[in-house]
Amino acid sequence: MGIYVWGTGCGAGDLAEQGLASDRITAFVDNAPTVSEFLGRPVIVPEELDVRDVELMVVASRHSLSIRDRCLALGIESERLLFLKNHYVLKNLNENESLAEELLGTELVSRIRQRCHVIRAPMGCADEVLERKDLENDYVRVKTLEMICRRLRDIPGAAAELGVYRGAFARCINMLLPDRTLYLFDSFAGFEDQEIRKEKERGTCGDGFVAAHRNTAVEQVLSWMPHRERIRVCPGFFPESLNGLEERFCLVSLDVDFEESTYEGLKYFWPRMNPGGIILLHDYNSPTLSGVRRAVARYERDFGVHLPGVPLCDINGTLVLVR
Numbered sequence: 001m002g003i004y005v006w007g008t009g010c011g012a013g014d015l016a017e018q019g020l021a022s023d024r025i026t027a028f029v030d031n032a033p034t035v036s037e038f039l040g041r042p043v044i045v046p047e048e049l050d051v052r053d054v055e056l057m058v059v060a061s062r063h064s065l066s067i068r069d070r071c072l073a074l075g076i077e078s079e080r081l082l083f084l085k086n087h088y089v090l091k092n093l094n095e096n097e098s099l100a101e102e103l104l105g106t107e108l109v110s111r112i113r114q115r116c117h118v119i120r121a122p123m124g125c126a127d128e129v130l131e132r133k134d135l136e137n138d139y140v141r142v143k144t145l146e147m148i149c150r151r152l153r154d155i156p157g158a159a160a161e162l163g164v165y166r167g168a169f170a171r172c173i174n175m176l177l178p179d180r181t182l183y184l185f186d187s188f189a190g191f192e193d194q195e196i197r198k199e200k201e202r203g204t205c206g207d208g209f210v211a212a213h214r215n216t217a218v219e220q221v222l223s224w225m226p227h228r229e230r231i232r233v234c235p236g237f238f239p240e241s242l243n244g245l246e247e248r249f250c251l252v253s254l255d256v257d258f259e260e261s262t263y264e265g266l267k268y269f270w271p272r273m274n275p276g277g278i279i280l281l282h283d284y285n286s287p288t289l290s291g292v293r294r295a296v297a298r299y300e301r302d303f304g305v306h307l308p309g310v311p312l313c314d315i316n317g318t319l320v321l322v323r
């Protein structure tokens, strides 16, 4: 039995530098090999694999998910797989690293883990967060939040989310900024009736969308927060729910979907951001929720300012506003 490496690209080549000498590798596996030998070892196609001989398969390709499916179909169980790269998924695919540690040594495996974490896996976000399907497939959104939170360490101020719903994103903020107060603004009962009417007239929302957002509860949201002592719940419709709150912020997630509430959010939060602070304006480039973009244009017009924003290519096109 031996160690196999799936891939013959940079990831596989880099393994030697990471400390896995090629004489420890039985063979490299490649779907469409361009060479018959790599680093002095044979290169085979998956059909040539004798799965009984695979003690460990190190997957050194970014196509982790399809290779995992292929390996499982061939009869190589997940315990015998070690993934170096998780390019398209948030979740760490390495379910059990004990066999890899036994074979490769804890130092090498921990180096690999570190490397995956820095580049891909969501540091600081426990896997349970990502089991929430709504965020699991929005890698760019969560990973950007993580990197932003690292940059915010020297910026004073509280964090806030306006538009919490079930708290999936709020939970990430709470996890990544454990020492900051996190204000949660939401009606926890869906959108405001008059605003629904306006948006419906514009064709930017339907009944199902409205009904789904009523489906949440403060207690459920709170039970999910890892640092509950930092949470200040502000229930009710914004801006009335502010109740005169005066605060400075380092990070705000503004995610209320509709024009009027987005505009009110910008009016309150933008002047209260500390220098270097960031507003994550969700849905700015949404193909359906066009009220968000209108709110930004209206704010810029009304206050004669330009909001300096960097658009993200996450699922609904967040705009990152840096104060």
Ligand SMILES: C[S@@+](CC[C@H](N)C(=O)[O-])C[C@H]1O[C@@H](n2cnc3c(N)ncnc32)[C@H](O)[C@@H]1O
Binding pocket: 161, 162, 163, 164, 165, 166, 167, 168, 169, 170, 185, 186, 187, 188, 189, 190, 191, 192, 213, 236, 237, 238, 239, 253, 255, 256, 257, 261
């Ligand atoms: C898209 S959801 C938020 C999703 C959440 N940020 C996440 O990523 O998991 C929008 C939320 O904004 C809330 N909302 C919209 N307008 C509001 C307002 N004016 N005041 C309070 N909550 C509002 C709705 O109740 C809904 O829960």
